[in-house]
Amino acid sequence: MEQTIDLSVDFAGLKLSNPVLTASGTCGYGDELAEFxxxxxxxxxxxxxxxxxPRKGNPTPRIVETDAGMLNAIGLANIGLERFVHEKIPILExxxxxxxxxxxxxxIDDYVQVVRRLSQERAIAGFELNISCPNVKQGSISFxxxxxxxxxxxxxxxxxxxxxxxxxxxxxxxxxxxVLARAAVEAGADALxxxxxxxxxxIDIENxxxxxxxxxxxxSGPAIKPIAIYLVSKVYQDxxxxxxxxxxxxxxIRTASDxxxxxxxxxxxxxxxxxxxxxxxxxxxxxxxxRNYCERKGIRSIRQLTGSxx
Amino acid sequence: MKNGVNxxxxxxxxxxxxSNQQIRENYYRLNLRLDAIGSRxxxxxVPGQFLELDLSELPLPPExxxxxxxxxxxHRHILLRRPFSxxxxxxxxxxxxxxxxxxxxxxxxxxxxxxxxxxxxxxxVNVLGPLGNGFTIPKTLKRAILIAGGxxxxxxxxxxxxxxxxxxxxxxxxxxxxxxxxxLPFTLKIGNITGLVLEEFDVLGIPSRVATxxxxxxxxxxxxxxxxxxxxxxxxxxxxxxxxxxxxEPMLAEAAKLAEAFDLSCQVSMERRMACGIGLxxxxxxxxxxxxTQTEYKLCCKDGPVFDSRxxxxxx
Ligand SMILES: Cc1cc2nc3c(=O)[nH]c(=O)nc-3n(C[C@H](O)[C@H](O)[C@H](O)COP(=O)(O)OP(=O)(O)OC[C@H]3O[C@@H](n4cnc5c(N)ncnc54)[C@H](O)[C@@H]3O)c2cc1C
Ligand SMILES: Cc1cc2nc3c(=O)[nH]c(=O)nc-3n(C[C@H](O)[C@H](O)[C@H](O)COP(=O)(O)O)c2cc1C
Ligand code: FES
Numbered sequence: 001m002e003q004t005i006d007l008s009v010d011f012a013g014l015k016l017s018n019p020v021l022t023a024s025g026t027c028g029y030g031d032e033l034a035e036f037x038x039x040x041x042x043x044x045x046x047x048x049x050x051x052x053x054p055r056k057g058n059p060t061p062r063i064v065e066t067d068a069g070m071l072n073a074i075g076l077a078n079i080g081l082e083r084f085v086h087e088k089i090p091i092l093e094x095x096x097x098x099x100x101x102x103x104x105x106x107x108i109d110d111y112v113q114v115v116r117r118l119s120q121e122r123a124i125a126g127f128e129l130n131i132s133c134p135n136v137k138q139g140s141i142s143f144x145x146x147x148x149x150x151x152x153x154x155x156x157x158x159x160x161x162x163x164x165x166x167x168x169x170x171x172x173x174x175x176x177x178x179v180l181a182r183a184a185v186e187a188g189a190d191a192l193x194x195x196x197x198x199x200x201x202x203i204d205i206e207n208x209x210x211x212x213x214x215x216x217x218x219x220s221g222p223a224i225k226p227i228a229i230y231l232v233s234k235v236y237q238d239x240x241x242x243x244x245x246x247x248x249x250x251x252x253i254r255t256a257s258d259x260x261x262x263x264x265x266x267x268x269x270x271x272x273x274x275x276x277x278x279x280x281x282x283x284x285x286x287x288x289x290x291r292n293y294c295e296r297k298g299i300r301s302i303r304q305l306t307g308s309x310x
Numbered sequence: 311m312k313n314g315v316n317x318x319x320x321x322x323x324x325x326x327x328x329s330n331q332q333i334r335e336n337y338y339r340l341n342l343r344l345d346a347i348g349s350r351x352x353x354x355x356v357p358g359q360f361l362e363l364d365l366s367e368l369p370l371p372p373e374x375x376x377x378x379x380x381x382x383x384x385h386r387h388i389l390l391r392r393p394f395s396x397x398x399x400x401x402x403x404x405x406x407x408x409x410x411x412x413x414x415x416x417x418x419x420x421x422x423x424x425x426x427x428x429x430x431x432x433x434x435v436n437v438l439g440p441l442g443n444g445f446t447i448p449k450t451l452k453r454a455i456l457i458a459g460g461x462x463x464x465x466x467x468x469x470x471x472x473x474x475x476x477x478x479x480x481x482x483x484x485x486x487x488x489x490x491x492x493x494l495p496f497t498l499k500i501g502n503i504t505g506l507v508l509e510e511f512d513v514l515g516i517p518s519r520v521a522t523x524x525x526x527x528x529x530x531x532x533x534x535x536x537x538x539x540x541x542x543x544x545x546x547x548x549x550x551x552x553x554x555x556x557x558x559e560p561m562l563a564e565a566a567k568l569a570e571a572f573d574l575s576c577q578v579s580m581e582r583r584m585a586c587g588i589g590l591x592x593x594x595x596x597x598x599x600x601x602x603t604q605t606e607y608k609l610c611c612k613d614g615p616v617f618d619s620r621x622x623x624x625x626x
Contacts, residue, residue: 026586027590028590032612033590035588036321036588056605056606056607057592057595059595059597059625060582060594060595060596061583062592062593062594063585063591064583068389070389074592077592221389277391277591278364278366278391280438
């Protein structure tokens with residue numbers, strides 16, 4: 001007899017049909033992917049960082065490949081709040097999946113402005129606070145490394161969210177990520193997202209210059225997965241589990257086994273980023289393979305996996 | 311999948327290698343036969359579009375075949391797909407739907423193109439495409455001037471063939487340049503009147519000129535200088551003439567200047583490092599003028615790779 005396997009998860013007050021989301025900055029505004037897969041099959045999508053005014057982003061080259069990964073320094077290029085509302089929200093309404101918007105800025109007011117405006121939109125389920133982008137000179141990561149600033153920004157943005165959940169995306173580049181995770185949770189974060197990319201550099205040995213125009217970029221892809229797994233398990237044990245707050249885990253996920261690994265470490269849901277560039281339908285393939293894994297292991301509900309590390 | 315498998319759409323599919331021939335040191339011609347899905351996607355592909363190949367699982371060629379300059383870096387792993395233009399697309403109708411064959415010209419430069427050397431007939435590769443917007447051919451076009459620099463040649467060869475097939479009344483002339491004759495991805499032969507010509511364009515009935523920076527073949531100097539001389543001598547009418555250029559960015563900038571000097575419109579095909587090829591990552595930005603002083607970034611993969619040369623802010 002065929003058993004039905006329940007892939008759904010409860011995440012920050014929302015029910016997701018499965019734990020797989022596409023990561024901010026790697027799925028455009030959601031519409032580009034619709035040509036390659038049935039987006040409504042996803043647990044959700046996270047739209048790339050939106051700032052109040054449009055941002056052109058950094059000069060090129062903006063990316064470079066490394067062994068088992070890539071560096072990016074896009075510089076939060078985006079169309080800005082107003083164009084996003086007018087051009088993209090009507091498309092997002094048609095996607096048939098849970099949409100989170102990643103929010104960035106230079107000052108706390110920037111974040112508050114975007115979230116307040118978008119909190120009125122039915123098409124948007126919640127927000128991911130980007131205080132961890134390594135590629136812009138002001139704002140972003142500078143908020144993300146200081147617990148008192150995290151407390152302040154999380155508190156103020158949460159107040160602008162209305163009833164919608166707020167995910168705080170942490171940078172892994174700190175001495176003790178748990179201090180920052182705790183600060184976010186205490187200030188009202190509904191979920192924690194980790195990890196963002198790691199600052200890195202590639203040098204062209206012919207001309208002794210960095211390859212990226214921005215000189216440095218964020219490392220993503222399979223290379224960072226074991227570090228991300230470690231950080232998820234640490235934050236889960238020390239902060240998320242005691243506080244009853246879910247983790248959105250990610251970094252280098254390519255396969256269903258990677259997803260399972262993140263969930264065992266403590267993630268409730270996961271994001272797929274760089275892998276989508278290679279295989280645009282990675283996320284839906286992974287969802288199908290998750291079902292196979294559960295079947296093989298006799299797991300009725302995928303929720304059982306979260307934090308099941310022995 | 312909202313759009314289904316149709317002409318005008320793009321997607322992921324497989325293709326079988328028909329042949330992979332060396333044309334000169336470090337230059338190869340790859341012929342592929344697309345599967346049924348790919349054939350439907352590609353049946354209306356136009357010159358200037360491109361595709362992305364997943365080469366990450368191909369083996370390295372035998373040690374002795376690896377060019378000495380690449381031996382050290384050959385073992386670097388590949389993660390991302392690699393973008394390639396095509397130099398020809400042939401649609402063969404059949405009862406089961408179209409069957410598309412396409413040709414890629416490639417230069418061995420690094421770990422991915424090195425692995426392409428190992429492709430042999432029968433190997434199956436994973437393809438994403440067709441991507442981007444190709445060259446625009448207005449109905450009023452009477453004269454097309456193609457300017458190819460180095461590995462910028464493939465889409466212009468495709469354009470030449472496409473014009474002959476679908477716009478046979480358009481007069482086309484091609485200028486191809488490279489650092490030296492070793493870097494021209496073409497076969498050279500002696501023409502009837504004009505000295506060296508390119509075999510690949512000659513068979514299409516398109517007159518061609520060769521320029522090399524070092525003078526090892528044809529005109530000594532930049533290909534844009536060679537085209538400039540021809541433009542001075544021939545003065546084509548601005549209203550029905552278009553310059554089509556593809557090659558390294560400094561060459562495209564020169565082609566843009568040439569177009570301005572002769573009051574011609576000019577379409578340039580740009581290259582950028584690409585992570586996704588489909589508009590997801592914003593890595594492939596091209597700076598485009600939107601006003602007297604304002605600019606914005608457009609995506610090479612999605613809005614391009616072909617742009618109006620007057621709009622592009624070229625990088626040095
Ligand atoms: C739209 C488009 C069409 C292309 N068409 C063709 C084609 O028809 N035939 C062909 O041989 N090549 C073409 N290329 C270039 C081709 O994609 C690269 O040569 C290839 O990715 C190199 O991969 P690799 O791993 O062998 O070398 P890598 O080690 O990745 O690169 C080798 C060298 O090439 C440079 N390079 C790599 N990618 C790019 C890029 N996208 N733009 C500019 N410089 C780059 C690097 O700086 C490096 O010095 C095209 C590129 C684009 C964007
Ligand atoms: C090209 C690119 C652009 C990105 N842009 C953003 C962004 O705008 N905001 C953000 O919070 N994270 C951004 N990220 C980080 C990803 O969302 C993700 O956290 C990271 O890449 C790790 O996951 P991965 O290894 O699966 O890609 C970006 C990553 C890449 C590769
Ligand atoms: S290559 Fe990703 S947006 Fe162009």
